Amino acid sequence: MMERVAILGTGLLGTSVGLALRAAGFHGSIVGWNRSRAQAETALSMGAIDSIGTDPIAVARASQVVLLAVPIFATLDFMEQLAPVLGPSQLVTDVGSTKTQITESADRHFNTIDRAGFLPGHPMAGKERGGAEMADANLFRNAVWLFTDFPAWQRSAESAALARNWREWVIAMGARILDLGPQRHDELVAWVSHLPQFAATALSAVIEDEMGEAPELKDVGGRALREMTRLGASPWSMWRDIAHTNTDAIAAALEALEQRLAHIRENLRTPQLRDEFEKANRFRRE
Template sequence: MYKKIGFIGLGLIGGSIARAIRREYKDISIVALDDTKESIENAYKDKTIDNNNIFPIDELRDCDIIFLCAPVIINISYLPKLKAFVNEDIIITDVGSVKGEMEQAIIDNNLEEYFIGGHPMCGSEKTGYSNSNDRLLENAYYLITNNNIINQNKITTFKEFISSIGALPLELTPDEHDYVTASISHVPHIIASSLVNFVMNNDSDKKTMKTVAAGGFKDITRIASSSPTMWQNICLTNKDKILKLLDSYLLEIDKFKKSINKGNADEIKELFAEAKEYRDSISTGKGLIENVYEFYVDIADETGVIARIATILANENLNIKNIGIINNREYQEGALRIEMYDEFSMFKAINVLRANKYSIYS
């Protein structure tokens, strides 16, 4: 299929794609450039990539695929350099959350016949190669945008390749892509960040809100911990669609405001009921916002209880991603929150602890 693959940017997404390719294809040569030397050195030590140094970009000329995995604006800045050595067999692809501006830059650089837009719908609030893993793309949609100029055989082969590393390719036009991602990813990230800023700016000097901000509030604002630089780039490159959808969102807020102001019990209940029905119908598969594999355990307030639970799970070769006491349980039963790395581990941990007479809530 492919013999050599290059990466520009080896952070969370680039690193995870590279790791997944290495897992499935031991004989493919993988090389990478990144502005963080430590990422290159660590990826070389992991045997994910074959180079342990920063090399001139024109050494990517013999790659079959070049993945652009830096922020959108930086990816665009590399296009004139890539244009200098592209050949008819090469594929240039990106992983960016915005396609319109990238597609225009591709046209401006006369690279349409080489470019396939890509966007793996997975991620994390964590960043960098150190947080990447070879299963991040597992059963995640991988959005592919087609400009209808590149050879269709290239598209078909690329989609087969993406499938082979565990992802689920799905084709959209660039405009469809940017509208969809603005709706289900970009605007929600803005809302989450604005909620955090709202609480911070309205808290008392005693920081009471921050003290009790756990449970539901922390869950719905988790994505506010994502990379500020990445979201700066996204807002600047998908501005028109984000602004249009923010206006629509403000109308939804206004519906709640008017219903509450009128004291209309039926309207208020209906707004929450509509949201619940639609939310409950959404697939639990991987999307743009990373799944969290967590559950809650009832525990007594006694010395060593967390250590005992951790030991029980460790004896079953189960690795805990995160564990901690929930002090604000307004919306959640169970005093101990346990987060696992994947769905299989979560269900196995639940069954193991139930077998040990612990009460579990999910």
């Protein structure tokens, strides 16, 4: 079963996976690689990985399971590089926040009896700031880990067994598994993850423009301001790829929010404002 794991990308998620595997009782080897050597060294010092690889392709070739914990475009690049050099006794999986393009790439390059398997995954867990130093062994506890697996894929017996084993380790890390189609995945996360991020970004940016010079701003804002703008600290480097690979679904969600905000603006003195609060309260209760 799974004894050798490679984590390509030892940022927040990759390092947290290493820590969570260890906490769940995984005793095999974990090799890490990161474009920033400092991030890999942090992961090593935290005990998330056993050693640092210098060549990500060589690290992957020497492993049974390869976790791609890098931005989406980098994941797609790695998939093309790894497909010709990995074999049917290996499995690649990922943690990307959008799944349609990754699943389509998996269908083109992996999941046949003579090639490595690929299991597209997405843990619904994270923090507004990245980096190995923010990693947490409990990050995935009580979180949902989404998979966009295709039942029709013809994996080899070895890679199919590794896919099952990886799912078992995800559960051991404390997560709950949910299987979705890739298009449905991207539609749902556009509403529950991507829209909150872009709304927080817009709110933080407009306050910075309009009130950023007010010295008393943060004292007056208090908890409400902190909670509503927490996601405004998220890095553009991660969200750029998400915006590029889920553009239509995000744009549709943003347009719906724009219309709802306009409706609220137009009804600040009418009973319809109460209806909006009742709907919002109902959503929170449910």
